[in-house]
Amino acid sequence: MLYFDHAASSFPKPAQVGEAMKQAVDEFAANPGRGGHALSQKAGSIVKQARIEIAQFFEAPHANHVWFYQNATMALNQAILGFPFSSGDHIITTAYEHNSVLRPLHRLQQEMNVQVTYLTPDDSELFQVEDVLEQITDQTKMIVISHASNVTGAIFPLKELGQQLKDRSITVVVDASQTAGKVDIQMERDHIDLLAVAGHKGLLGPQGTGALISYSDYDLKPLILGGTGAYSELETQPPNWPERYESGTLNTPGIAGLLAGIQAIKERGIQTIQSHEEALMQMFLEGVSTIEAVTCFGPTDLQKRVAVVSFHVKHLASHELAMILDNHYQIAVRAGLHCSPKTHHHLQTADEGLVRVSFGPYNTVEEVQQLIDAISDIVEAFIE
Structure with a gap:
């Protein structure tokens, strides 16, 4: 089989991805952060190592700013639906977004009366920063941008946009599903506030992995509440990162595979x-x-x-x-x-x-x- 569907999921994976996942299942398939015994500690150390690797890979401020999810879709939902919008707030996005962005935005329009502007590309199938800037109003709270279209491949000039927005109080959310692992992304340089990545595409990891990386604190409301392994005495979700945004048992084998995939990218x-x-x-x-x-x-x-x-x-x-x-x-x-x-x-x-x-x-x-x-x-x- 000749495989040309990498925009959906990369295949084949580097050999070390499967090896890392097998090792996690065979040797330390315990619950990370949910016990003091050796196997739990080993699982936790792999998750911590992956968190550190991802933070360094995208130049996030700290490893605790990396929150693991099943995919980029969940990460984008957390970024968009968890944001503290009010009725009448305004979002700018493009007509070339994936449903992982379009459907959460539609919910905000229907349920919170948030206004959304959809930009279209120019005749060369590219988006221009000037077109974004022209749509900014006093009510604009967020710009949601797909770094690259999953249909045309067109790359949005993030760095140029970020330079124009660095003195404005507008949160920039980037869907890097098509670029993470394929294009150099640096959160500080590119002025990215919330970065959603898929683990199973350009990062060469397995399905069931993804992350939301938060440059600073945007007062996001956690979408999922539950066990975090620590702070169990609290009736509410703990304020600490990453626990605040990671309820339930993490996909340790998947995260181990994702770590191996990123390391393979760095090697090449x-x-x-x-x-x-x-x-x-x-x-x-x-x-x-x-x-x-x-x-x-x-x-x-x-x-x-x-x-x-x-x-x-x-x-x-x-x-x-x-x-x-x-x-x-x-x-x-x-x-x-x-x-x-x-x-x-x-x-x-x-x-x-x-x-x-x-x-x-x-x-x-x-x-x-x-x-x-x-x-x-x-x-x-x-x-x-």
């Missing part, structure tokens, strides 16, 4: 990974550009996008093309709306969606050529 080098994936994306775009029936979407400046390409084949339904690639060529891609409906409405592709290919650090030139050849064969057989 994030710039090396980014350059490799960009080269594969360029090869694919150049390869399909000679196929007249194929239309690709996204910025033409490859340095302003991640290695995600969505495309349409004339007179061939996206799901049908994906099925043919899967069944006849053993090539895994993603078809549909990619949980980003407003993106497809803007692109006028909402009726049947698009086929998306996304590249990872272990894909090869030979694999990309097989993908191009397969699309060419299908077009020749079904279209021409």
Whole structure:
């Protein structure tokens, strides 16, 4: 199987990810922070080590500012729904957000009368900082931005936005699901307040892992209350971090795997990974550009996008093309709306969606050529 669905979940994982998870299950599958015995302490030390590694990786102020969740969706829900909004407050976001952002925002609109502005990209499929600044009002409390679109790959200029906002009291929430582990992200440099990351994508960890990283205290209300392993005498959720935002038993095997994935990224080098994936994306775009029936979407400046390409084949339904690639060529891609409906409405592709290919650090030139050849064969057989 040739795998080109890294925007959904990375595969294969580095060998050390599975090894770390197996070790956690086989050797110290106790409850971290829930006992004084050796196995609990060992599990707790792995969680602490992962917290430290992630804080350093994204330049968070302290390891306790890293809160583990099952995925980026839960992290984004905590950041958005947990924020102390009042009726009439204003949020700026983009029309290219994932449902993990769109649906919490919709709830705020319906239940709290929070106003939301959805920005659209320019003709080059890029978002401009000036467009964000023009929408800011005295009621603007938050800007929620996907660092890169999971449909077009377009990267938002976070650093430039942050420089413009550093003297304003506006909280910047960043969905880094498509960029964490693939693009250099530094919270202080980029002026990011709340950073949501998925462990199972570019960070090369397993499913069931993610984190919300908080640069400072934004008075978030915990969405989930319960056992924290400490402060058990309190009737309310403890004020201390990270316990305040982590109720219940953590996914120790998953966190161990996530730690190993991040270490693998550091060994290879994030710039090396980014350059490799960009080269594969360029090869694919150049390869399909000679196929007249194929239309690709996204910025033409490859340095302003991640290695995600969505495309349409004339007179061939996206799901049908994906099925043919899967069944006849053993090539895994993603078809549909990619949980980003407003993106497809803007692109006028909402009726049947698009086929998306996304590249990872272990894909090869030979694999990309097989993908191009397969699309060419299908077009020749079904279209021409």
